[in-house]
Amino acid sequence: MRCKSADAASKLILLGEHAVVYGEAALAVPLKQPKARATVSQAQHGRSVAVELKDYNLRWDGATPPPPEAEPFARIIRAAAKRFTAVPAQGWKLAVRSQIPSGCGLGSGAAVAAAAFKAIFRYFRVPHTPQVLSELVYEIEKLHHGTPSGIDNTVIALGRPILFRKGAPAQFLATPQSRCFLIVGHTGRRHRTSEIVAEVARARGLDPVRYDTIFRDIGRLSGPGAKAFQAGRWSELGRIMDRNQELLESLDVSSPELDSLVAAARNAGALGAKLSGAGRGGCMAALTDDPLCAKRTQRALKAAGAAATFLTEVGDHEG
Numbered sequence: 001m002r003c004k005s006a007d008a009a010s011k012l013i014l015l016g017e018h019a020v021v022y023g024e025a026a027l028a029v030p031l032k033q034p035k036a037r038a039t040v041s042q043a044q045h046g047r048s049v050a051v052e053l054k055d056y057n058l059r060w061d062g063a064t065p066p067p068p069e070a071e072p073f074a075r076i077i078r079a080a081a082k083r084f085t086a087v088p089a090q091g092w093k094l095a096v097r098s099q100i101p102s103g104c105g106l107g108s109g110a111a112v113a114a115a116a117f118k119a120i121f122r123y124f125r126v127p128h129t130p131q132v133l134s135e136l137v138y139e140i141e142k143l144h145h146g147t148p149s150g151i152d153n154t155v156i157a158l159g160r161p162i163l164f165r166k167g168a169p170a171q172f173l174a175t176p177q178s179r180c181f182l183i184v185g186h187t188g189r190r191h192r193t194s195e196i197v198a199e200v201a202r203a204r205g206l207d208p209v210r211y212d213t214i215f216r217d218i219g220r221l222s223g224p225g226a227k228a229f230q231a232g233r234w235s236e237l238g239r240i241m242d243r244n245q246e247l248l249e250s251l252d253v254s255s256p257e258l259d260s261l262v263a264a265a266r267n268a269g270a271l272g273a274k275l276s277g278a279g280r281g282g283c284m285a286a287l288t289d290d291p292l293c294a295k296r297t298q299r300a301l302k303a304a305g306a307a308a309t310f311l312t313e314v315g316d317h318e319g
């Protein structure tokens with residue numbers, strides 16, 4: 001039976017989370033690992049659209065109302081069939097599998113949606129641009145995150161490092177002039193991005209001047225951070241990440257688990273480390289240009305209690 005699969009990367013915000021919600025610039029990169037994969041094939045009974053979520057051990061036959069886990073996929077199917085005449089509303093099956101832990105700041109919701117749309121486009125031969133993919137994923141993201149800034153869908157759909165500002169076209173970053181390693185540590189604690197963003201908004205409501213100053217200070221790091229990234233000035237980028245972490249701590253979005261993973265990474269020799277994503281759990285990321293230090297940092301994160309770690313190489317050795 002004919003089937004088509006597609007992958008989507010996870011994402012890592014290197015600089016600027018939370019401030020990006022308030023119009024400041026942020027720097028984000030796609031990560032090839034962990035990733036999400038979706039496959040479209042013909043449905044056996046041919047009457048409805050079926051969804052199979054392998055990681056949730058869930059099957060939905062499309063004939064009954066979707067269970068909560070399948071709701072985003074029901075919307076994906078509806079959106080694709082409504083917008084593209086080549087996509088029928090019935091007679092096919094979507095299977096999704098993701099290595100990306102959900103609720104940890106790596107863009108799991110956006111990645112599974114992007115993989116699903118890409119597999120649908122491949123199966124039904126729908127021409128599309130990354131921009132269209134990004135817009136479709138953004139609509140699904142709203143289900144997970146309420147009013148997301150758009151950074152997750154943008155970096156995942158475009159699949160390239162970007163400097164992002166809400167409402168403006170994303171700026172692509174050049175491939176760095178030398179390689180670096182990003183080491184991600186997952187605290188094991190899931191978070192709900194929409195709740196944390198709402199809590200930050202409430203706190204800002206009580207003290208707008210202080211919060212807007214912090215957002216601006218965070219935003220000011222992204223431009224120099226993007227330049228350091230492209231030039232491969234990794235020590236400088238590491239210092240900027242450390243400064244960003246301080247500012248995120250003053251927004252009260254770090255947590256004891258994140259702080260201890262960040263400290264472990266720095267002690268292992270990482271050039272910089274910070275939480276990544278909404279915070280209060282989820283993931284942190286550390287940077288180094290030395291492969292031995294990357295391995296050492298990964299071991300240090302595991303020893304400090306990371307529930308999962310991911311090591312990615314970025315730069316001129318990228319495959």
Ligand code: MEV
Pocket residue numbers: 013016017018019020021105145147148149150151152193197277278
């Ligand atoms: C979540 O990945 C990043 C936040 O800045 C929220 C957003 O940008 O929508 C916390």
